[in-house]
Amino acid sequence: MNVGDKLILNKSNVSKFFSSLREEMRLVAPKRRFAGDVICDVVDSPEEIVWEYGHDIYPPGKRYLFPHYEDMFTYRFGEQVGMEIAADSPKQAIIGIRSCDVTAVRFQERFFTSPIVDPFYAERSRNTVLFSLVCNRPPKKECFCICCDAGPYLESGFDVQLTDLGDRFLYEIGSEKGLEATKNREEYLEPCSDDDIAERKRIELEADSFFQTASYIAKAIIYITGDEVPDEVWEELGSTCFRCAACTNLCPICTCYTVDDVPQGNELFTRCRSWDSCQYAGFTREASGHNPRSTFGSRVKRRFYHKASFQYIMRDGRHGCVGCGRCVSACLTKLDLPSVVKRIRRAMHDYIEPKSKPTAFLQ
Amino acid sequence: MSTEVKTKMLTGAKPRNMWGVTGVPTGNLYVPMPAVIEKIIVETPDTKTFRLKLEDPKHAEWFTWEPGQFVELSVFGAGEAPIGFASSPLERSFFELTIVNRGKVTGVMHELKEGDRVGIRGPLGNCWPLEDIKGMDILIISGGCGLAPLRPAILYILAKRSDYGEFWLLYGARTPADINYKYDLVEWEKRDDFHVLQTVDVGDDSWTGNVGVVTTLLDQVKLDAANSVALTCGPPIMIKFATLALVKMGFSEDRVITSLERYMKCGVGKCGHCCVNHVYLCTEGPVFSYAQLQELPETRA
Numbered sequence: 001m002n003v004g005d006k007l008i009l010n011k012s013n014v015s016k017f018f019s020s021l022r023e024e025m026r027l028v029a030p031k032r033r034f035a036g037d038v039i040c041d042v043v044d045s046p047e048e049i050v051w052e053y054g055h056d057i058y059p060p061g062k063r064y065l066f067p068h069y070e071d072m073f074t075y076r077f078g079e080q081v082g083m084e085i086a087a088d089s090p091k092q093a094i095i096g097i098r099s100c101d102v103t104a105v106r107f108q109e110r111f112f113t114s115p116i117v118d119p120f121y122a123e124r125s126r127n128t129v130l131f132s133l134v135c136n137r138p139p140k141k142e143c144f145c146i147c148c149d150a151g152p153y154l155e156s157g158f159d160v161q162l163t164d165l166g167d168r169f170l171y172e173i174g175s176e177k178g179l180e181a182t183k184n185r186e187e188y189l190e191p192c193s194d195d196d197i198a199e200r201k202r203i204e205l206e207a208d209s210f211f212q213t214a215s216y217i218a219k220a221i222i223y224i225t226g227d228e229v230p231d232e233v234w235e236e237l238g239s240t241c242f243r244c245a246a247c248t249n250l251c252p253i254c255t256c257y258t259v260d261d262v263p264q265g266n267e268l269f270t271r272c273r274s275w276d277s278c279q280y281a282g283f284t285r286e287a288s289g290h291n292p293r294s295t296f297g298s299r300v301k302r303r304f305y306h307k308a309s310f311q312y313i314m315r316d317g318r319h320g321c322v323g324c325g326r327c328v329s330a331c332l333t334k335l336d337l338p339s340v341v342k343r344i345r346r347a348m349h350d351y352i353e354p355k356s357k358p359t360a361f362l363q
Numbered sequence: 364m365s366t367e368v369k370t371k372m373l374t375g376a377k378p379r380n381m382w383g384v385t386g387v388p389t390g391n392l393y394v395p396m397p398a399v400i401e402k403i404i405v406e407t408p409d410t411k412t413f414r415l416k417l418e419d420p421k422h423a424e425w426f427t428w429e430p431g432q433f434v435e436l437s438v439f440g441a442g443e444a445p446i447g448f449a450s451s452p453l454e455r456s457f458f459e460l461t462i463v464n465r466g467k468v469t470g471v472m473h474e475l476k477e478g479d480r481v482g483i484r485g486p487l488g489n490c491w492p493l494e495d496i497k498g499m500d501i502l503i504i505s506g507g508c509g510l511a512p513l514r515p516a517i518l519y520i521l522a523k524r525s526d527y528g529e530f531w532l533l534y535g536a537r538t539p540a541d542i543n544y545k546y547d548l549v550e551w552e553k554r555d556d557f558h559v560l561q562t563v564d565v566g567d568d569s570w571t572g573n574v575g576v577v578t579t580l581l582d583q584v585k586l587d588a589a590n591s592v593a594l595t596c597g598p599p600i601m602i603k604f605a606t607l608a609l610v611k612m613g614f615s616e617d618r619v620i621t622s623l624e625r626y627m628k629c630g631v632g633k634c635g636h637c638c639v640n641h642v643y644l645c646t647e648g649p650v651f652s653y654a655q656l657q658e659l660p661e662t663r664a
Contacts, residue, residue: 072393077439077480083394116383116631116646119391227660256635259628261442269440271393276634283636286626287444287466290599292639292661302661311641 003179006192007171009162013188014169018046018095020185025091025129028064030056040064040096049095051164054139057326059252060097061105065124066112066255069274072120076268086270089124093181095131098139099151099158100324102132104252106157110317111255129181134163136203137210142325144213144338150322152207163200170200213325215338216345217308221319223348225310231297233347237340238296240333245277247335248303250326256283278302304340373592373617375650376492378429382485383631384646388422392631395437395482396422401457403477406543410508411473412449412461417483426486428452430493430515431622431650434485435630436460441471445487445627445645447512453522461511461543487630489650491516491620496592500529502584504605506577506597507536510543512622512649513596517551524556529591531558531584535577535601539563539570560584577601578608588613596622606653616654623649623662 029049030038038053040060071086112121135152145151159178163170173179223229248254258276261269285291293299307320327336383392402414417423433447450459464473505513520527536542552559560580562573595605602621609619625637630645637644640659656662
């Protein structure tokens with residue numbers, strides 16, 4: 001067995017396969033909760049996994065690799081300053097994660113481990129294997145991963161990729177980590193036939209034709225990179241922002257966090273980090289009161305500069321959107337990526353001549 | 364002085380030592396090294412200079428830094444804040460941080476006494492290009508507490524005085540009471556090889572010196588802009604007007620070098636607060652030439 005192998009996991013073997021995996025690590029998978037929603041969570045038995053689910057609004061990759069709130073270390077002051085690292089990073093398999101979220105996990109991995117290695121993320125990432133599930137149909141009308149090179153299926157970047165072929169899954173091994181998780185369980189896998197590959201190809205082509213949302217991001221990248229979009233346009237867009245930060249919190253790519261020292265009593269404190277958002281006014285406000293991004297427009301501009309500028313593409317290896325559609329579902333005032341891209345393109349029709357000097361590398 | 368005109372484009376310089384890049388003495392990027400407050404110097408009503416010493420000799424051995432770099436100061440129970448080094452980098456037995464009482468962390472810091480413990484993560488960031496500007500005339504423009512991150516550079520240049528050309532310092536403060544490092548300025552003004560000009564925005568009865576913003580002092584400066592470099596730090600508005608005035612004087616855009624400040628949390632390029640356009644100030648800054656800042660439109664704000 002090698003990386004790159006394509007195999008078949010019969011649905012009759014799925015339970016046995018994941019029961020065996022559960023002996024080595026905890027399983028995180030889509031599961032029906034009390035209120036009826038399907039949300040990715042730790043499952044006690046593979047029977048709980050809901051395979052026919054759409055899309056978890058809470059990005060599972062981010063939730064289990066870069067949690068909303070995490071303790072970094074605890075310290076005590078007084079006689080002696082002792083510090084205890086508090087990171088918890090169990091071995092885990094995230095099952096049923098979608099292609100867009102896998103792409104986002106790879107993006108965050110790269111960000112958190114280069115050039116300086118974030119010890120907490122690196123440890124979790126080492127201990128996590130992703131069993132992604134191809135979307136046979138885009139799960140929501142808001143999905144546009146097809147415009148962002150992040151789905152509905154992946155050519156690379158996955159550990160193990162599963163495609164639902166009816167009574168069986170196509171089981172593709174994409175990394176050493178995926179291979180490691182497959183070993184000891186070869187008995188549940190079978191070789192795949194040419195017909196299975198052909199069926200997979202048919203599903204791919206069919207899935208591509210079901211997308212309802214498109215984002216013509218390329219032109220917006222040019223405008224944003226050259227800082228050509230006038231401030232008035234950003235201010236107009238920003239004027240409807242509620243500052244709720246749903247867009248950045250739900251974004252599987254966003255990585256910004258803040259750090260707080262939380263008192264635990266007895267002179268004991270925990271330094272913890274939690275997600276922060278560039279859409280909050282306090283994100284850049286300095287102790288003096290000076291705020292370099294004091295307007296709504298400047299903050300919305302900031303968000304889209306990070307998502308869609310060539311400078312960041314050079315830094316991060318891809319643009320900062322995987323087309324998961326969560327900001328489309330979440331933003332009440334349409335400050336989501338496809339809408340803003342569309343509005344920038346529309347506004348720029350009036351600005352055919354670039355207003356500002358292009359940056360050096362475009363000259 | 365030297366007639367040789369340097370042609371190398373100047374930028375913030377890469378430091379020899381950087382937390383997380385050249386090592387992490389505590390074993391975890393986010394865990395600070397304990398340090399003890401050895402001495403507290405009251406500079407102005409709202410500013411104190413803290414002399415600190417790392418407790419662990421192994422940490423102290425590793426801890427070398429260059430002018431322009433900064434640390435993340437942990438005030439236990441309050442949090443972390445980025446503070447620039449303010450003492451001479453040649454002094455290995457202690458280092459100093461000058462802190463204005465402004466926010467949550469600095470407020471608690473100001474209540475600490477000699478002998479109290481704090482945490483240090485650093486050195487962080489890049490540094491003034493002091494190697495690259497050897498032989499050149501140097502003009503330092505600074506306002507208020509903006510003198511703090513330049514003080515290591517001044518002390519370094521004074522210690523290696525023959526390596527550099529003409530040396531000017533223009534320093535502005537709001538009022539005479541707000542002048543930092545009065546003890547240093549007295550000594551510096553006595554020197555023949557260091558031209559120090561001071562001004563205040565608003566004088567008082569005892570003040571006999573210049574009154575006005577710091578850029579008004581530029582008329583008194585006699586320097587050949589072609590072989591000079593300017594280092595600036597201060598409030599954003601001061602940096603802006605000083606830079607414009609210097610460019611008008613004939614300084615090329617890469618010879619005006621400044622240190623930027625932003626709200627910061629992690630100091631290692633992860634938390635995202637200090638990001639200006641696509642540049643993380645904590646790892647790629649805070650020192651930039653005006654030419655570099657042209658590529659970062661957000662700094663115009």
